[in-house]
Amino acid sequence: MRICFLAGSNSVHSIRWISYFVDRGFEVSWISLAPATPEAQGLIAKTHYYEITPSPLADYSGRQALLNLPGAIRQVRQILKKEQPAVMHLHSAGTYGLVGVFSNFKPTILTPWGSDLFFASRLKRLVQYLVVGRAQLIVCNGEKIRERLLSLGAVETDIRIINFGTDVDIFKPDEGARLPSNLEDSAPEGALKVLSLRAFHPVYDLKTLINAALIVTQQKPNIHFLLVGDGPEKARLKAAVQIAQLQKNVHFLGRVEYVDLPALLNYSDIYVSTSLSDSGLSAATSEAMSCGLPVIVSDSADNRDWIAHNKNGLLFPPSAPQQLAHAILQLADNSALRHKMGASNRALIKEKNNYSEEMAKMAAIYKKMAGVDSPKR
Template sequence: MVDSILFITNAFPDAASSHRGIFIKRLASLLHEEGYQVSVVAPKIYKESPLFEVQGGVKIYRFPFFAGNKLLIEYEKIPYFKMIVYYLSGTILAIYAFFRNRCRLIHAHWAIPTGLIGALLKSLLSKPLIVTIHGSDFRLGTTGSGLIRRLFLYVCRRADHIHCVSKVHAKALRGLGIAEEKVSTFPMGVDRTFLDVGKGRDQIFREASVTVFSNRNLQPIYNVSLLIQAIPLIMRAMPGVKFWVAGDGPERERLEKEADRLGAMGHVQFLGRVRPNDMADLLGKVDIYVSTSLYDGTSVSLLEAMASGCFPVVSDIPSNREWIRDGENGFLFPPDNAELLAQRIIDVIRNRSLIEKSRKENLRLIEERALWSVCMGRVKEIYEDQLYSVSHGTK
């Protein structure tokens, strides 16, 4: 019997070029290759997005909720009316997809908002529920309003198993009274393509042609303005350095104006959205990877950069410290200090021995802890444990 899994996720790619929830799509595709039947329920954000489609054997169902081409993360305040429609529409479609595909297990990605739909289905259908906490949901669920915090805790308590992408989240869940034995910690995976790029690098970069790269979304939480502020400081010491800023979002126009005001536009290129399939090749042309994020779960972008052999210079936040040891396999900097970010980038360029040492260490870390082949084994183990418990009446 083929095991049928229902994904309920707040993000899933709308087109081949879409980046939204690309790692959810990759997980679904890999599970399909392993013989699982995967159905995905996700919100319909864009007018042109189909209500139903099949991508590589994975069925995708999208529920409408008057999104108006706007992501939930782009709202300054919670759109309560839209969220009521979101939950009603999402729950109805999830129930339909569950029965239509004879699913045996529910896997909700993001405890808030879609984890609540998963918890409702678990209550209605008495099927095992796995919840993956990615980062933004944890921040919202622990710092949001009292109602949001209660909903987050409700979802965590209803889940049969919780997958955290960061040890920071797992530790905090224990402090909230969630049993340690029902929590696993491992990242979303990295394709071996990135590791092949890292292993294929044949030389340490030259100071005259160094490229610094950021590919975080251009939204306030990712703090890309800090990198723009650091560029003039770096150019005074090293005028040959190039800066590439990939990604898109509501901050783009403001960032371009800021770069122009600081006299940095001649040194920085705004690349826009990069197709997921093109990211490995692009990282192969990059020397230093920068993330200025104010908050993250385990950043897949960071892991991909490490796998590709880029030197990471990232904000000193708890989730980054799980992967980067300052001065050993990368640099950390306070996310409010453009001067120190600039100095860190200058230090990287001048320290050839650290560059090569960090590259070898980062390739090892990714191969041992973050490749999809490693993470898939953990996911399948969780699924099999839950399905075994159901079939043997231990739940």
């Protein structure tokens, strides 16, 4: 059985998703509108990979993006005619979704990422209506995004909730973990380490974490903050750290390879997410929970469905640095509570967000839509 993914080869979520099916004997065609990251290269070699050029992957207000759109649709149609997949899966309700649904291939499955559907411009909302209305099935990973899809005209019976899942055999507690040697870290031995893995984009609101760090370190200077990632807000965030004179306590670690994340999570003591919006439970938060970390997350999206306040983590109002600081100090002063929350989180992810189990559900959907019982081997 052949699946065609119209998905970015620069997306860690798509790479993880496609890896599962390649590793289990499915034949995979992969069409990307963006250049591949180094992390994708090994997987690309195991698929029939195509990169669309010139790409329409740009802001919808960009004239060149619109000019490139018809050519991209033609290329995708030609690839589909050549590859003859049993089903096509579109990763995102934005440009990928638009190119995919106008290729006129059926059956087509759509998986919107959370950022596709929220904080969208008027033109992007129009695109969402078009994409959502033309997909035969929509797979999402949370109740909030399901509600948004219904508001865009999706039929309730055409929506399935499948969690993205976490590989619990890779992301697991390891008391002896050390920070990977290739990562620079200035936190002294014995410091309590607060970790964020969210990219430096406005939607993830890292400024709130920096403002909270200022409050926290005034009371407990031995608490250090590790910020992993990159993005357009990086310069502004670094400037905010300098203005607050937090250089000794806030450390920018840059991008971290996926293989190094389990060690980094185990090296840390508390995980924090300040995101203003997510689709279901974010992958980073789930990975932290699977490693047995206590988590402090904004009370947004579906986080309340996964985090019971004061049970397996702490919730705080979005963009509220005072409340976030209070939560960090609460956990910093109570190692027993941190360990109790971490153990609860590990059990929860193993039970309800296991990558292998969630992808097995997805495999069943592919087979049903394609009308086959098992992948070709």
